[in-house]
Amino acid sequence: MRHSFSLSRPRADGPVVLWGGALPSGSLKYLTFARYLAAMPPGSQGLVELSGASSALALDVLGRERGLPTVALTDAAGESYLRAHGFRGQVHHADSLAKLWELALAYERKGWCWPRQLSNSAMVACVESWASGLRAHVRERFPLVRRVVCGFGTGATLVGLTRVFSTGGFTITGLQPAPGQPLPGWRTWEGQNLGAEDLFFAHHQRIPLDTAAPAPDCFTALLDWARRQERPEQVLVIAHNAQEQEQAFVAMA
Template identity: 80%
Template structure:
């Protein structure tokens, strides 16, 4: 598990950014799933997940590191995004969430490892494992940070960060996409949840979610939200798949 994170304050008086794109898969999801797969039963035939964004990309890299094939079950837009970002595994398109679950379940019964990221609460502790090291690094280098913001996808990253950072006196906010403006890997809780089975269900009443302004990509949405806060210099932006040069376009 990598313990050193790429952190910087790109502009004076602006937010601090965690550059998740510095990870091997180009996403912080790599750290979460690496922790989860460390306990994967031997003999798995491959990896499968319902994802058209960072999770599939991370599992693709982790699968290749382990000599295992990866299957992403997603829609047409998800396949386009994955191929544009170097996904080398197999993509299976599905027209509905029920169809996605069915396809993944068939592979799971055939011996494939399916992390079930939308419902698997164990992934929260996997986030906590790397978030603890992140908090220590932030405390040392940017001690004035008091607020953390990240995109809201499954909710595992949001909840894991909250468990670690709120204990240190910070608040943590999850950012949803603007209405009618979908962003890769993000969802809107009210319209896109699995009810009581959802990983985020039990946390939703007490975890703050905000809505982003319309933006072309998740990183821009996060930056604009942070800059709109009363004290942007106290905000840490969790940029799942951004790399430091991305600041030039945001």
């Protein structure tokens, strides 16, 4: 699959940014789930996922493109984020991951498509499908880039980017939120994982994770991390849902 990517270097001595917000659902999850749903068996009743951020927004747009309803399973904060960002589907709450999982299973039994993004290793191949094109694009336009940083959510993007970029000599880092400073769509590995069933479990000992400094949003956390590196101009920031025109003021700060 070939994709166009919105890439720029907002400041001459700063990192390059991949602006995922330019995509139809406003995040790179659109590319990942579009690939996943391309193999979805016919007859699905709808789309359901445990998400209060980019994944649910992507599935909402992709569901509407396919004439399917979307349900997001999350908490009250997740619903607030989704509604503020245009989510049109249904939202159901539960007070624990186990209860959210049971809700998703119930939908799956009724014929709904549940990608199981937290535990489904097939999501990594979906990321690889667009990451290879991104690597070629970066090499052509920004040959100085040698490092890649992205937020750590399910881990699929981080693992997919690692598989593609590490073969070209790049170093990849996943960024977790600061303690007590939650960020939409991100998690901490030590405190939020499914154990051996987790998608990231097989990779957590060899793919480095770092912790962000406290920040008001994911993009600021990523940009701050990149600017603290010895050679920020060599860093590619994977900004899942940032839009260049909306973030120009941050780049000039």
